Structures are given as C-alpha cells and as structure tokens.
Amino acid sequence: MRKPFKLKNKVYIAASASAAGRDEAAGPLGDLFDVTDTADNRFGEDTWEKAESAMQRLALDAALRRAGIGAEEIDALFAGDLLDQCVSSNYAHAESGIPYLGLYGACSTAAEGMILASLACEAGLGTCAAVTSSHFCSAERQFRFPLEYGGQRTPTSQWTVTAAGAFIISRERRAGGVxxxxxxxxxxxxxxxxxxxxxxxxxxxxxxxxxxxxxxxxxxxxxxxxxxxxxxxxxxxxxxxxxxxxxxxxxxxxxxxxxxxxxxxxxxxxxxxxxxxxxxxxxxxxxxxxxxxxxxxxxxxxxxxxxxxxxxxxxxxxxxxxxxxxxxxxxxxxx
Amino acid sequence: MNADNKTYARYAEKRAKKSPVLQNCIRAFTVGGAICSVGHALRTLWSAAGLSEDNSGMMASVTLIFAAVLLTGFGRFDEIAKYAGAGTLVPITGFANAVAATAIESRSEGLVAGVGAKLFTVAGPVIVYGVSAGAIYGAVYFVLTKLF
Known part of the structure; x- marks a missing residue:
C-alpha cells in the first residue's frame, strides 16, 4: 500500500559530500562541491567509466572525513549509477572493504539509496552510506551518441550531470549543531x-x-x-x-x-x-x-x-x- | 495506449518548446551551401592540378572527409554541427564525423572489440540503405535500358 512510512528511530544524515565536473563547477553551485575537476572531467583516469568511479570514491571519502569516521565503520553501502551492470559503483567500491548493495533506480537512485540506508539504520544497522554518480561522457556513449558526433539537441532535452554525491546515514549523533x-x-x-x-x-x-x-x-x-x-x-x-x-x-x-x-x-x-x-x-x-x-x-x-x-x-x-x-x-x- | 495517456502525450507534445525550425533551416542552408561551394572549389583545384574530371570529383570528396575527420579529432566538428545542424550532417562531412567520432570513443575498448565492432554503429544505416538503394537503382536502370 502506498503511504509514507514514519521512521520510529532517529536516523540522521550525519554527513554528505559531493564531487563534480567542469560545467557543474562553473555553475551557480560550483563553490559548494567538495571536489571538482575543472580541467577535463577525467579525475585523473584514462576512461570515462573509471572517471565516474573516481568521483564516487572522492565523494564518499570526503563524506567519511566530514563525519569523522573510517570506511570500516560503515555497515552497508548502497550505491548505484546509470551504466550497465552499475559498473561505476562496482569498481568504485571494490577495494573499500565495505559491505555493498548495488542499486539501479536510474536518476532516482540518490533517493532510493537514502531510503534503503535509512531503513537499514531503522532496522538496527549503526551507520550506512548511500552513494550515486553520473558522468556526462559515460552516459552519452551508453544512451545517445559518441561525444564528438555533430548533432543538435531539442529544447526539451536534458544534460547528464557529471557529479557524485555521498551520504552517511546513521543513528549515531557525532556532530553537534543541527x-x-x-x-x-x-x-x-x-x-x-x-x-x-x-x-x-x-x-x-x-x-x-x-x-x-x-x-x-x-x-x-x-x-x-x-x-x-x-x-x-x-x-x-x-x-x-x-x-x-x-x-x-x-x-x-x-x-x-x-x-x-x-x-x-x-x-x-x-x-x-x-x-x-x-x-x-x-x-x-x-x-x-x-x-x-x-x-x-x-x-x-x-x-x-x-x-x-x-x-x-x-x-x-x-x-x-x-x-x-x-x-x-x-x-x-x-x- | 489508454485515452488518459493519449491526452497526456498530446498535452506534453503540445507544450514542449519546439526547435527553431526556420533558424535551423537558414543555418543549414548557409553552412551546407558553403561546404558544397568549398567542395566545388576543391574540384576545380584538383582539376587544375591535372586530375581527370572523375578523379578530381573523388578527390574533392576525400579532401572534405579528411577535413571533417581532422576537425572531429580536434573536438571542433561538434561545435560547428551544433550551429549548422543538417548543414554539416547531410554533406559527406556528416558521414565522416559519424565514423570518426565513434572510432575515437570506442578506442578505449581496443581495436577489435571497440573500434572494429562499433565503427559503423551511427553511420551503418547510411551504408546499408545507401548500398541497397544503389543496387535497386542499378537493377531498374538495367531492366529499363534493356527494354527501351
């Protein structure tokens, strides 16, 4: 049945962080992103898919630092992206040692990850993380045309954002304030x-x-x-x-x-x-x-x-x- | 599709901002026309260089293909195409760009599984139906010339 579910426990977004590409960094929210690549959107990698994985890692690392915890304190990680088999997420967290659940919810994955991480905390896990990413260059080649292909877009078309966001969701309250x-x-x-x-x-x-x-x-x-x-x-x-x-x-x-x-x-x-x-x-x-x-x-x-x-x-x-x-x-x- | 969905699809289509068709046509006509004029100039130049009429026509195409591929490689073609639309797409430059862009992009998967396998993913239909249309035209031409 469709209805809002009220969490009985106090579940907090203890910390969040983001990584973003060149165009996003030049946009109105540019100064708010934690890590940006203002040069070529490659984040030091040689393929777009690896660059997307790097963004996820950078965002998660920044969020962990902000929360003041280590990766070993994360009980479950919910991560997803747009690519087939969610490869950006799989490779991003392969070496993290964090228990991992891959998600596909297309562009809704950030909300889906937040929901599942919150529910996992509600169910008794201490601290979870939700991470998602998309990269213009890896998404274009999977969903549309090669990057250098010359074509025109219609006014209703949208532009895949090159960015990643990470959320540390926890029942613990470490930071003070709001x-x-x-x-x-x-x-x-x-x-x-x-x-x-x-x-x-x-x-x-x-x-x-x-x-x-x-x-x-x-x-x-x-x-x-x-x-x-x-x-x-x-x-x-x-x-x-x-x-x-x-x-x-x-x-x-x-x-x-x-x-x-x-x-x-x-x-x-x-x-x-x-x-x-x-x-x-x-x-x-x-x-x-x-x-x-x-x-x-x-x-x-x-x-x-x-x-x-x-x-x-x-x-x-x-x-x-x-x-x-x-x-x-x-x-x-x-x- | 049920009636509700049909109404919604019509509503969405009706309210969607349309592409500026007249502006796109004017740009396509100007840039496309300019490319064709350059093509003609190239043909004249190749003729002046001593090539036969057939060969100078072919070399004009080759030169345009070379220029389009070079601009694609330097990452400039898509910028021109964004402005020109069909003006760069329809002449041979569009075909060259579709092949070169795919080649650059699929290079990361290697020469066989990447470039080799994906080279014609965008331009493929043009080859398939271009060649098919050519074959049909040839057959019709053959029959008609035999009959009359």
Missing amino acids: LPRVTEIMPGRIVDRGISDLSNMGAAMAPAAADTLLGYFESGGEPRDFDLIVTGDLGREGSDILRDLCAASGLDIAPRHADCGLMIFDGCSDKHAGGSGCGCSAAVMASDVLKNVRNGTLCNVLFVGTGALMSPLTVNQGASIPGIAHLVHITGEEV
Whole structure:
C-alpha cells in the first residue's frame, strides 16, 4: 500500500559530500562541491567509466572525513549509477572493504539509496552510506551518441550531470549543531503515461513525481508546511508539468517547489531543459540542500528523487518510458 | 495506449518548446551551401592540378572527409554541427564525423572489440540503405535500358 512510512528511530544524515565536473563547477553551485575537476572531467583516469568511479570514491571519502569516521565503520553501502551492470559503483567500491548493495533506480537512485540506508539504520544497522554518480561522457556513449558526433539537441532535452554525491546515514549523533534527520520515506510507484521521446524525459518523469506527491499529501499536511519541495531532475519542462498536474488535483506546490536539474545549471548556457542523471540530485542534495538544513536556512524538506526507467533498446522497440519518484522527508534537528 | 495517456502525450507534445525550425533551416542552408561551394572549389583545384574530371570529383570528396575527420579529432566538428545542424550532417562531412567520432570513443575498448565492432554503429544505416538503394537503382536502370 502506498503511504509514507514514519521512521520510529532517529536516523540522521550525519554527513554528505559531493564531487563534480567542469560545467557543474562553473555553475551557480560550483563553490559548494567538495571536489571538482575543472580541467577535463577525467579525475585523473584514462576512461570515462573509471572517471565516474573516481568521483564516487572522492565523494564518499570526503563524506567519511566530514563525519569523522573510517570506511570500516560503515555497515552497508548502497550505491548505484546509470551504466550497465552499475559498473561505476562496482569498481568504485571494490577495494573499500565495505559491505555493498548495488542499486539501479536510474536518476532516482540518490533517493532510493537514502531510503534503503535509512531503513537499514531503522532496522538496527549503526551507520550506512548511500552513494550515486553520473558522468556526462559515460552516459552519452551508453544512451545517445559518441561525444564528438555533430548533432543538435531539442529544447526539451536534458544534460547528464557529471557529479557524485555521498551520504552517511546513521543513528549515531557525532556532530553537534543541527543535523538533517530522515523522518519519513515513501517509495514511488512506476508510472508510465506513454511518453516515448528520449529528448523529453521531464514529461516522462513528471507524472511519477505528481503521483508520489499526491500520495504523500493524501495522508495529511500541505505543501506550505514545507520550506522546500525539491525534485530530482525534472528540468524546466518536467517541473512545469509537475506543477500543472499537482494544481489540476488541487495541490499547489509551485511556491515551494525547486528542481535539482534547474538549480545545478541555473543561468548556464547550452544545457537546454536542465540537468539530469543520478549525480544531479545527489550532488545538489549533498551540497546545497543539506548544507542549508544544517545551517538552519531550511528546516523541513521533501526530497522527491525522480527517475526515467528506460533503456535505448526498449525505446527503439517502441516502448514508452516509465517514470519513478521516491520521497524522503528530511527535517533539521538540533542534536 | 489508454485515452488518459493519449491526452497526456498530446498535452506534453503540445507544450514542449519546439526547435527553431526556420533558424535551423537558414543555418543549414548557409553552412551546407558553403561546404558544397568549398567542395566545388576543391574540384576545380584538383582539376587544375591535372586530375581527370572523375578523379578530381573523388578527390574533392576525400579532401572534405579528411577535413571533417581532422576537425572531429580536434573536438571542433561538434561545435560547428551544433550551429549548422543538417548543414554539416547531410554533406559527406556528416558521414565522416559519424565514423570518426565513434572510432575515437570506442578506442578505449581496443581495436577489435571497440573500434572494429562499433565503427559503423551511427553511420551503418547510411551504408546499408545507401548500398541497397544503389543496387535497386542499378537493377531498374538495367531492366529499363534493356527494354527501351
């Protein structure tokens, strides 16, 4: 049954960190990322896939340092990315010695990882980690065209973000001050409204985000109770559609709504409808949003991680693109 | 697809910002036209260099292919193509870029499983249907010339 699940235990996002590429570093959130590669997005590696793995490692290392713990203190790591067989995550953590669970939730993986890590802590594990990444260059070659291929994009197309985000989720309270606490989670349902345009992922994912939000508010509360309702990567097109769909069902989220895909490339040229990819919401949450929860600017946040669960193969076979959106309710709490 | 989904798909399609078709056409016409003019100039140059009419035409194509591959290698072709669209895609330059870009990208998987296996993943359909159309044209031409 679809309803928000309230965590009985106090589960905190003890620390978060991000790694990001050149364009992301040049964007409005550039100064907030912990590690950036402003040269060539390779992070010192010779293939794009290895570069993506390196970003995951850098983000996790930075988060562990911030939490003041070692890798051996992590009881379970939930990691995922966009590549076949989740290779970026598999190789990133092969030598870490951390118990590992690989995830695929397309661009919703950051929210999926947060949900599972929080549930694992709720079930009794002490400290878990959730890490996700996407890399423009590795995603392009798997989902679209070679990098140097000359083509034009449509205005509704989105740009895969080169970034990774890591979250240390724990029942322990080590740091003082305000910590983001995961109070509720709600896994989304798969929603397929028949969109099959690979260049309009926003339209494919927005109905899933609307389904999750409408489901969440069925059990009480209203959007204005929150400081921020932040979606993962709907971009401009998907954000507008989401607001329309919610408004049509009597839910006015517009005054509180923001989208990570728009935040990361706000004001940047050539990014069309905005950013997308696992790393998009992961990096924006790990840097901007959670920082604002820690410093008290935001107290009550709904994070809705959106994903387009498609493969180029099935789309070529004529199938439409199913969307998904997982919800995490985060509150700032003095510890 | 159920009625709700049809309505949604129509709504999504209708509200989606369209590509600037007129601007794209003008750019494609100008850049594509410029490439073809360069091609013609090359043909004249090769002729002046003493090549036969057939060979100078072929060498003009080869020169354009070489230039497109070189620009692809330097990472400049996609920037021009982003502006020009069909203007660079339709002439032989687009084909050369599709092959060269794939070759560069799949180099990391080696010369056989990478470059060899994936070289024509983008340009493949052009070869398959180009050659097929040529064969059909040849057959029709043969039959018609025998009949009349």
